[in-house]
Amino acid sequence: MTSPSTSQPMSARRTAIIGGLMVAAGPLSITLYAPALPTMVADLMTTEAMGKLTLSVYFGAFALAQLVCGPLSDRFGRKPVAMAFFALYVLGSFAAALAPSIEMLLLGRALQGVGVSAGVALSRAMVRDQFVGSESIRILTLINLILTVAPAVAPTLGSVLLLAGSWHLLFVVMAGFGMAIIAMLAWGARETQPxxxxTPLKPSRILANYGRLLASAQFMAPALLLAIAFGGFYGFSALLPFVLLDDLGLTTFQFAMTMLIQTGSFITGNLVAGQVARRASGLQMVRIGLVLLVLAGLGFAIGPRLFPDSLFAVMIPVGLWMLALAFIGPSTTAAAMAGFGTIAGAAGALTGVFQVGGGFIGSTLASVLFPDARSAIVTLLPIMAGLAVLAALWRRISARPVAEAPPET
Structure with missing residues (x-):
């Protein structure tokens, strides 16, 4: 169903394609260079902890920048703000490509995180500007499906690029992708916000709108579930290179092929979820996802301990988690934003903060609290699966229809 507040300047397909490519920049900036992490650590003469910090800095900037990106888009429109932020992403990519030290690499990663924040926050706002209800869920599902294309090919592409050159080349490719997004926005996108x-860009209004969202159980319950589910994904994305490459001894190319299990599961899940969404409610979609998430958590807790040398003991739970995300992500995102169309930019930004902030917390805890990646993956992921169930129970208790309300003044 089209939102009554807009004349629908873009079709559902165009909105999904543009939104999907914008969002894809986020995971692309993780999975493309993941095979190079051990090499980068050695090349820059730093530690494994500092290598993981390049992910944590990226996640932190990614999460926090959305708090600025969303309100800016509510004031100046989605399209110009998206183009400006992706220009920062391109700048950060080149800074990382030319980095002579770990400090410069961290700066480049921070700029990349700021830039890609526009992908998550503004793609959701563009959907909410134009569509509501089951149609918005289907579009968000299609965005998730498009989102899987870049991560599906990125590890393989990264491995091939490493055979052809150094890890610096990976960031040049990221810069090229960012420039392509800017061109797509300039010539293929239309402004979705009338x-x-x-709304005026007033700090007091911005804080009031965020306060309104944080005080609403209708927003917070699905946002927390989104944070935990995707936090687990970003958490094991940071850990898998060290588990598979260092512990299990895979080559870079074998790692790339193994990661197709992760992306293949996500693609399959999105295809199935897209069909199920036509007949099932958002709550039913979440229930299916939670069952898969619990199975994944049990798999992480048991499999690597019973079969420490088995690749599939790690990757089967990864596949189950990715299937779960396909069912949980679109429904919880649509539920969180459903009653806040007048501040869609702020709502989209804050859901992104929760989603990426979960990854920041997960990857940071994995680096700080555990002696190695394997210990983190068999302990942290089962805990997060349990927390997701608790968040879903709160979501069910607090789920009530809420009328659209005007933004705070």
């Missing part, structure tokens, strides 16, 4: 709906 001029009349643009």
């Amino acid at each position: 001029v009349a709906a643009q």
Whole structure:
């Protein structure tokens, strides 16, 4: 169903394609260079902990920048703000490509994180500007499906690029992808937010709108579930290179092939979820995802301990987790934003903060609390699966229809 507040300047397909490519920059900036992490650590003469910090810095900037990106888009429109932020992403990519030290690499990663924040926050706002209800869930599902294309080919592409050159080349490729997104926005996208709906950029209003979202159980319950589910994904994305390459001794190319299990599961899950969404409610979609998430958590807790040398003891739980995300992600995102169309930019930004912030917390805890990646993956992921169930129970208790309300003044 099309939102009554807009004249639908873009079709559902165009919105999904543009939104999907914007969002894809986020995981692309993780999975493309993941095979190079051990090499980068050795090349820059730093430690494994500092290598993981390049992920934590990226996640932190990614999460926090959305708090600024969303309100800016509510004031100036989705399209110009998205183009400006992706320009920062390109700048950060080149800074990382030319980095002579770990400090410069961290700076480049921080700029990349700021830039890609526009992908998550503004793609959701673009959907909410134009569509509501089951149609918005289907579009978000399609965005998730498009999102899987870049991570599916990125590890393999990264491995091939490493055979052809150094890890610096990976960041040049990221810069090229960022420039392609800017060109797509310039010539293929239309502004989805009506001029009349643009709100003044006042700090007091921004804080009041965020406070309104944080005080709403309708927003917080699905946002927390989204944070935990995707936090687990970003958490094991940071850990898998060290588990598979260092502990199990895979080559870079074998790692790339193994990661197709992860992306293949996500693609399959999105295809199935897209069909199920036509007949099932959002709550039913979440229930299916939770069952898969619990199975994944049990798999992480048991499999690597019973079969420490088995690749599939690690990757089967990874596949189950990715299947779960396909069912949980679109439904919880749509539920979190459903009653906040007048501040869709802020709502989209804050859901992104929760989603990526979960990854920041997960990857940071994995680096700080555990002696190695294997210990983290068999302990942290089962805990997060249990927390997801608790968040879903709160979501069910607090789920009530809420009428659209105007933003705070």
